[in-house]
Amino acid sequence: MANAFWCIVEDDRRGAPKKVMAEVIGEAARVSSGQAEAVWLTDTATEAGLTQLAEWGATKVWLLENAALAPYRGEIWVGAAAELAAKERPKAIFAPVTSRAREFVARLAARLGVGLAADCVAFAMEGDRLVATRPVYAGKLLAKVTWAKTPWVATLRPNVFRPAEARPGRTATVERPTAATAAAQMRFVERREEVSTGLPELTEAEIVLSGGRGMKGPEHYVILEDMARVIGAAVGASRAAVDAGWRPHRFQIGQTGRTISPKLYMGFGVSGAIQHLAGMRTSKVIVAVNKDAEAPIFKIADYGIVADLFEVVPELTKEFKKLLEK
Ligand SMILES: Cc1cc2nc3c(=O)[nH]c(=O)nc-3n(C[C@H](O)[C@H](O)[C@H](O)COP(=O)(O)OP(=O)(O)OC[C@H]3O[C@@H](n4cnc5c(N)ncnc54)[C@H](O)[C@@H]3O)c2cc1C
Incomplete structure (x- = not known):
């Protein structure tokens, strides 16, 4: 019509x-x-x-x-x-x-x-x-x-x-119109399913936790995943973390990664480079946890915590759990 x-x-x-x-x-x-x-x-x-x-x-x-x-x-x-x-x-x-x-x-x-x-x-x-x-x-x-x-x-x-x-x-x-399907120039070879994290998809999630270089290594993302499981969030990363090989590229947020616009974005050890902001600045509420009070992410954050993320994350997870159990 x-x-x-x-x-x-x-x-x-x-x-x-x-x-x-x-x-x-x-x-x-x-x-x-x-x-x-x-x-x-x-x-x-x-x-x-x-x-x-x-x-x-x-x-x-x-x-x-x-x-x-x-x-x-x-x-x-x-x-x-x-x-x-x-x-x-x-x-x-x-x-x-x-x-x-x-x-x-x-x-x-x-x-x-x-x-x-x-x-x-x-x-x-x-x-x-x-x-x-x-x-x-x-x-x-x-x-x-x-x-x-x-x-x-x-x-x-x-x-x-x-x-x-x-x-x-x-x-x-x-x-149900009949679809004319052209002869393909490309041949399908193999399909590989991404390994499921059991967490929501990054671009569909209402809450996204993002870990940057401040996470200090791939082994520490487990603390974000623990929190994510409690509040039903997806876990993303900055390019610095992806380039370091800590997270696969499909989890990268930013200009050369995914664009997200969740209800709540929480950045942990993310400085807030313009290329990262390009992928998340339209989030409804932005929370930043960074031990550097001058980090640029605080300029666009609705709530900021100047602290060591390794102290804040377990505390927050504990509080979220308590709240949600009520
Ligand atoms: C063409 C181009 C495209 C790019 N595309 C992207 C993109 O798509 N996405 C992207 O993210 N970047 C992108 N970048 C890179 C971008 O410029 C930044 O280098 C990158 O975002 C920095 O990542 P980061 O914030 O994790 O690291 P850093 O800038 O190194 O920041 C780490 C932060 O962690 C804090 N920190 C350290 N330890 C702790 C702790 N224990 N507790 C709390 N805070 C701590 C530090 O104070 C610091 O602020 C691009 C760059 C270019 C040139």
Whole structure:
């Protein structure tokens, strides 16, 4: 439908949409006055997944279900989605900021010959134009941008937009168009699953604990993991810690790592270099623990503790435990 705001579904590869989709669908529905539609490219959709998308507010689900769509290869997805977009002419195409969606919608925008606003943190309709707000210069400034033509393609930062509330009983029409899947230039060789930490995913977590060079070695991250288990947090790291080989790169927060925007960010032994701030400065509440009172992170912290993290972390964990047991 020409007024539809499409939401590209990010899923767990097992048939369940990720919770970030509540934010994408919620924002698409808000800004389009209820015209959000989900577009799900997958090899395994589930009824529960379709219901979830409807309950979040998608009025229609375009289900492109085909074995050739897994594992993800941009060249195949783009052909299928571009063909559907050319036929259905959505007004906008939204996707969450994830590694896969980032690449996919950039390719899709290029294929459709339209602009892409990446990493958006706000949207507003101004007359009949959509205006997006996005951070630039490592988050130091916010730019407002708009598109020369439709569809307006954008990626949305996780944990910024208000998630749609799931309303049981809400239903969506499910369309199953046949997807033309191009012959792939790339061949799938092997899939390696990341070893699960048992903690929430860094970009999806509402609370993130970040350990920097002040952690002094990989063996000490266990104290952050202990706290994370108590309060349901993810554990990230600064680049200094990643470069030292203490944490894998997928846990790096910052300009050359992940961008996060949790409700609560707590930095331990992180100095607050501009490149680190670029990945977390939009966190709702920032807490910093650093033994140097002059550390730049205190300039953006809502709460700061000037102390040795090795004393503070076990104490905090103990207090959190006590509070949560009440
Ligand atoms: C192009 C480019 C891209 C980059 N991208 C990134 C990026 O994506 N992410 C990123 O993080 N960095 C990035 N950096 C690196 C960045 O500039 C900093 O070097 C890095 O963030 C520093 O990490 P840190 O804060 O852990 O270490 P440091 O700056 O060394 O800070 C360690 C802090 O720990 C404190 N400390 C030490 N011991 C204790 C203790 N016992 N208790 C409490 N506090 C203690 C110290 O006072 C100090 O403030 C990038 C740099 C460049 C040039």
